[in-house]
Amino acid sequence: MLNLVLFGPPGSGKGTQSAKLIEKYKLIHLSTGDILRGEIAGQTPLGLEAKKKMDKGELVPDEVVIGMISNKLDANANATGFIFDGFPRTTAQAEALDNLLTKKKTAITVMLSLDVEKQELVNRLLNRGKDSGRADDQNIDVIENRIAVYNKETAVVGDYYKKQNKLQLIHGMGSVDEIFDRLSKAIDKAKN
Ligand code: AP5
Numbered sequence: 057m058l059n060l061v062l063f064g065p066p067g068s069g070k071g072t073q074s075a076k077l078i079e080k081y082k083l084i085h086l087s088t089g090d091i092l093r094g095e096i097a098g099q100t101p102l103g104l105e106a107k108k109k110m111d112k113g114e115l116v117p118d119e120v121v122i123g124m125i126s127n128k129l130d131a132n133a134n135a136t137g138f139i140f141d142g143f144p145r146t147t148a149q150a151e152a153l154d155n156l157l158t159k160k161k162t163a164i165t166v167m168l169s170l171d172v173e174k175q176e177l178v179n180r181l182l183n184r185g186k187d188s189g190r191a192d193d194q195n196i197d198v199i200e201n202r203i204a205v206y207n208k209e210t211a212v213v214g215d216y217y218k219k220q221n222k223l224q225l226i227h228g229m230g231s232v233d234e235i236f237d238r239l240s241k242a243i244d245k246a247k248n
Contacts, residue, residue: 057162058083058137058247061144062239063214064170066202067177067184068228069235070141073170076236077139081243084132087141088121091128093190111191113201115145115209122152129156137165145210150217166246167217168239170228177203222246 058081062070071087078085092110095103106116125143132138144150157163178199185193192198217223224242228235 057135058243059140059157059162059164060138060243061140061164061167061217062170063167064172064228065177065206066199067180068170068172069232070170072232073236073239074139074141077239077243080240081137083137083139084135085139085141086125086128086143088124088143089141091124092116111198113192113198113205115205118146118148118152121145122149125153126156129160144213147212147216150213164217164222166243167214167223168242169214169223169225170235171225172228174203176229
């Protein structure tokens with residue numbers, strides 16, 4: 057199986073690149089942000105609880121997102137691989153993911169970490185906020201908090217994969233196609 061973690065701060069291009077990578081490598085895209093927004097749209101109890109955190113740019117509790125990923129892995133038992141986008145975001149989530157994959161006799165192949173300058177992140181998110189309807193894209197304070205939470209709570213997950221020799225840093229500035237080429241080269245190298 058080919059199992060990728062697409063990592064990086066808010067606005068680094070995880071969702072954009074995932075959409076292209078699933079086509080090329082025939083993978084299932086698991087985005088915890090998308091799953092949570094689906095719960096919000098469906099006005100489920102989980103969604104209503106998560107919305108309070110997401111609107112402030114804070115993380116949803118580990119047990120909630122780990123449970124969601126566990127269900128999605130079970131629901132896609134015949135998949136040839138996954139892209140994890142926006143997950144894991146804490147070391148506890150990374151450990152839980154390793155345990156879930158071990159039970160399925162597989163593992164993460166590589167973590168691809170998109171490196172993008174902070175001002176570019178802010179510009180991209182504010183730009184999307186003009187018409188995306190995402191509450192967390194429309195307020196500079198919330199965007200700043202999302203980036204601060206990433207630096208404080210999530211960046212450390214890179215070290216977790218570095219210790220396993222699975223971290224690949226990818227320059228995340230430039231056109232979508234240029235970045236896609238860099239990601240594809242790193243994936244082709246990692247899977248061989
Ligand atoms: P989530 O949905 O994961 O959002 P995020 O990490 O903040 O990332 P974004 O989706 O905003 O950015 P992205 O890196 O995917 O970039 P994108 O391709 O969209 O999480 C939202 C919230 O949910 C969290 O704050 C948290 O509350 C909760 N949550 C989710 N997962 C969680 C977890 N595991 N644990 C706890 N809580 C969790 O691109 C952004 C914009 O830039 C787009 O408009 C795009 O068109 C544009 N763009 C992309 N590439 C380029 C480029 N090369 N040049 C110019 N523009 C570009």
